[in-house]
Amino acid sequence: MGRFQTDSVAEQIYRAFTRKNSVYVSVIMVGAVVMEKMVVDFVDGCWQSSNQGKFYEDIPVLGQLAEGEE
Numbered sequence: 001m002g003r004f005q006t007d008s009v010a011e012q013i014y015r016a017f018t019r020k021n022s023v024y025v026s027v028i029m030v031g032a033v034v035m036e037k038m039v040v041d042f043v044d045g046c047w048q049s050s051n052q053g054k055f056y057e058d059i060p061v062l063g064q065l066a067e068g069e070e
Contacts, residue, residue, distance in 0.1 A: 007015075017027050048055075 016023075018024050052058075
C-alpha cells in the first residue's frame, strides 16, 4: 500500500517561499519593510503617549511677545 504524505501548513508555506531564490529574497525584503513600519509606528505611539503635552507643537503661543513687551 502507498503511504500518504501529509505536509503541515508550515512545511507547505516553507516550500512555497523557498523554492526560488528570487521569491525568498522578495519575501525577506517585504517582511523587513513591513516589520520596520510596524515597529516605528508602535514606538512613536508609545513616545507620543508618554510625552503628551511636552512637544513643541503643544506650546500655545509661539514667537509672540508677552504683554507689555515691545
